[in-house]
Amino acid sequence: MSTWWDRYVNPPTGPQSSRQHLTRKVVRRIHWARTEGIGRVVEEDRLDPRPRLRAAIRKRRWRRSHPLPPGSAVPVYVVGLQRSGTNMLMRGLDEAPETEVRNENDRALFHRFRIRSIDVLRATVLASKQQFVFVKPICDSQLLDTFLDLEGLAPGRGVWVYREPDSRARSEVSKFGPANLLALRDIAAGRGETRWQGERLPEESVRLIRSFDLDTMTPFTAAVLFWAIRNRLYFELGFDRREDVLLVSYDAFAADPSTEMQRLCRFVGVTYRPELDEHVDRRVSHGTQPLDIDPRVRALATEVHARLEAAREAQDRRTAAGSAHSPSERSAP
Structure with a gap:
């Protein structure tokens, strides 16, 4: 080249x-x-x-038969990290006629993959005639709480998607080369606030990044380190303490698409249909040879991944306990 x-x-x-x-x-x-x-x-x-045209026809028919009062659309923000399966989720959710899907290539809402402004976001959701508006502000994941707490909108939902770090790193480097490494170098040099990757990073994370030799670090080690730093924000920004944010594992989704899509639909309120996950090839992404990366980064990623898995399982236990005690789920006396 x-x-x-x-x-x-x-x-x-x-x-x-x-x-x-x-x-x-x-x-x-x-x-x-x-x-x-x-x-x-x-x-x-x-x-x-063709798929977009078919979906548009279904949505138009739904609007005609389900007229909603202005401003009643529920915003749902799908966030996390690039190359973690968010496209797969958005494609499936777009099949539901009651949804409107706004990806990062939507020029009305996004400018170079970032939300144009809070006012534009609010206006977009208020103008929707669908029941749910799914927005994917991946580069603005650190602002999820700001989006969820917007005044004037129906109570929203957040969906934080994560993927096993090695699989995500392979996909990241294949698609974007040394992008994560360059971002880490800028953060270490004190230019983090000029990049979305450095926004709202705790000082502890900045010090951790600076503790590595980024001049000799490989793109794969950098991709795994960035994965850990980015996914730690889920806990550091308090999203784990919010009932309106759901953790979704790409790996669990790929292994059992139907079960995981039903789990997501229950959380949001979308009616589940088999066509929402029929595009997902059922597969298990684990079992490949682990990447040869810095042992410190490996230990950090293992710790963060285990913490995410435990938090997701805790969410499911709380949901199951709530269902068991809700009046609609109790057995008749």
């Missing part, structure tokens, strides 16, 4: 003009088509208009 090609395939190192941003998007999609296959790019970016 030429130097020009590499410059646009790899992550940017500074601010970009609109023209540079567009050029990068085009070049990277050509690169992904060459390395991953055109079919994979078409599926992941939902470039085939």
